[in-house]
Amino acid sequence: MKICIPHSKPTLNSHDAALVAKVVHSGHVSEGSQVLKFERAFARYQGQKGAVAVNSGTAALHLALVALGVGKGDEVIIPSYVCTALLNAVLYVQARPRVVDVYFEDGNISTESVRKNITRKAKALIVPHMFGQPADMKDLLGFGVPVIEDCAQAVGASYENKKVGSFGAAGVFSFYATKMMTTGEGGMVVSDHRGLLKRVRDEHNYDHKKEYHIRYNYKMTDIQAALGRAQLERLPKMLHRRRQIADRYATALSSDKIQLPPRVKGKESAFFRYVLKVPRNRERVIRYLKAKGIYAAAPVFNPIHVYLKKKSFPNTDRLMREAVSIPIYPSLTEREVNYIAANVRAAVKKFC
Numbered sequence: 001m002k003i004c005i006p007h008s009k010p011t012l013n014s015h016d017a018a019l020v021a022k023v024v025h026s027g028h029v030s031e032g033s034q035v036l037k038f039e040r041a042f043a044r045y046q047g048q049k050g051a052v053a054v055n056s057g058t059a060a061l062h063l064a065l066v067a068l069g070v071g072k073g074d075e076v077i078i079p080s081y082v083c084t085a086l087l088n089a090v091l092y093v094q095a096r097p098r099v100v101d102v103y104f105e106d107g108n109i110s111t112e113s114v115r116k117n118i119t120r121k122a123k124a125l126i127v128p129h130m131f132g133q134p135a136d137m138k139d140l141l142g143f144g145v146p147v148i149e150d151c152a153q154a155v156g157a158s159y160e161n162k163k164v165g166s167f168g169a170a171g172v173f174s175f176y177a178t179k180m181m182t183t184g185e186g187g188m189v190v191s192d193h194r195g196l197l198k199r200v201r202d203e204h205n206y207d208h209k210k211e212y213h214i215r216y217n218y219k220m221t222d223i224q225a226a227l228g229r230a231q232l233e234r235l236p237k238m239l240h241r242r243r244q245i246a247d248r249y250a251t252a253l254s255s256d257k258i259q260l261p262p263r264v265k266g267k268e269s270a271f272f273r274y275v276l277k278v279p280r281n282r283e284r285v286i287r288y289l290k291a292k293g294i295y296a297a298a299p300v301f302n303p304i305h306v307y308l309k310k311k312s313f314p315n316t317d318r319l320m321r322e323a324v325s326i327p328i329y330p331s332l333t334e335r336e337v338n339y340i341a342a343n344v345r346a347a348v349k350k351f352c
Ligand SMILES: *Cc1c(COP(=O)(O)O)cnc(C)c1O
Pocket: 056, 057, 058, 059, 082, 083, 085, 086, 128, 150, 152, 153, 174, 175, 176, 185, 186, 187
């Protein structure tokens, strides 16, 4: 049989399917008791006051900005090395994006770059924890601008023994199919600020309101939430497996020709991605792996500064040339992990 190891794969099982089927059979399929239970369990997992489930990570980002009162004329700082969901959320509220560079080491937003670009108009700073590796929260909180932690890739990661998402004004999450845990599509806003949560809850549902202003239909369904609850229960196990695979790769792939994901004291990555930096012949490495049935990929499709035709983002540009993400997800078997490691090693030896 031909080997085919996709770049990412959700971890789903018959238990998930049974819980979803149960909701379908109940007839209560839209936002209801399953969503409430999922929100409570998620807030508890995070160790935070509350959570509001929404229908995507983008919606979570959007409502976090709305709840912080960000609007026309305000600036929001975002990194360049990330998907356009962040840019979209900023533009939905008619704010101005201030795009800044990242660190080459881990792809996370650079404190120095924020410092150079921050103005008095900055009303929020969106900080993704890229590939599951926590950003430098302590430094980033020091600017005195509300931080929205984008944990779309980092549920379960921790910074100085505290879950990411619990440092800033709000933490936002995505449960898209390829993420750490999935509800198909879905998202969550988590916070310790009751007022912020109340505003997010109000905005995410347009119906049954005393007064009118523009609101949204960003509700999660009970079908999704049933899946989310099952996934959240298995999250510690899934995280453990990801970290086990990362340890295996770290040992097997250590070489002076490529750079592995950084290991930093006080930061515990969720290993959403295992990203190598390959300075020579990255495309040949990717092609070689593909011929072996292993799907590796550049982890960011196109950076934000390129879409916006801006220049001088040296670390983002270098990551766009050198970064390769190899498969890492809980359902990989031992044999597959060994097969991937052996073939990456062979490719590096041959081309780098
Ligand atoms: C996936 C992702 C998003 C967007 O989440 P959706 O659920 O796809 O809307 C936002 N930020 C980061 C860092 C992501 O990885």
